Amino acid sequence: MNRRPVASLWIGESLHYINQLCLKSHLVMGHPVTLYCTDKVRNVPEGVEVRPATEIMQIDRALVEATSASFLSNVFRYKMIAATGAIWIDCDAFCHRPLPEGQEHIYAGHGMRGALNCGVVAMPRTGRLIESLLDYYDNLPDYPAWWGNKQRRKMDKLDPRLPKAVRIFQTERTAFGPQAFTHFAQLTGDIDKAMTADTLYPVPFQLNDVFYDPHSNVEGHFTDQTLSVHIYTNAARPWWRKNPPLKGSYIARMCERLEIDPTAALEE
Structure with missing residues (x-):
């Protein structure tokens, strides 16, 4: 069965093994997967459709250097949804069960405080929520x-010659991601359509290390509602990005199941 298309963005020339694992997990569940890329990526899993990121928007590489890849992806995801209607997935969101058909709003709170995260997002291609978000990025306050x-006050201390986007990012790294998404969803009332954290973010990011620990019961966090498992690679300790996962850990078990070789795609 062909399920709803999902899509993501990759800035760089190679995927980490967790990104390979997460993209492939959606394919295995029947979702067509598109990866929009800024460069030629040498190790995309077979079956993932690769398309140029410029189909959605121009990528300002200098801005990426001054902020992070995740900053640009926050703008990109809403432009992609508006252009294609696909479900956005971060490259570290593992598909545990197929994402629901016919549900217009797919997003949830995460972590211990419950602000909305934008790691997996579906919403109507037009309407107040997506238009408010795009207006925020296009006309930064x-x-x-x-x-x-x-x-x-913190932002006022930064060099005024820096672009506004860089100053906002340096003040609060999540100002373009969860903060903005939560704010505008509250403003439009769409926060009421949010799913519970166990659906998309069953493991709080504060407990991120459990994925790599062979003695941790990661599945103990899951419920019957769990669809996606966010692995939060940005929060992972450098050790896990540069070394294969320990045998028996959740990540090692999922790599084995989906035939991903972690040793072939470690962070250099």
């Missing part, structure tokens, strides 16, 4: 509307 005096 002097300060994000939800910031208090503390963040404003």
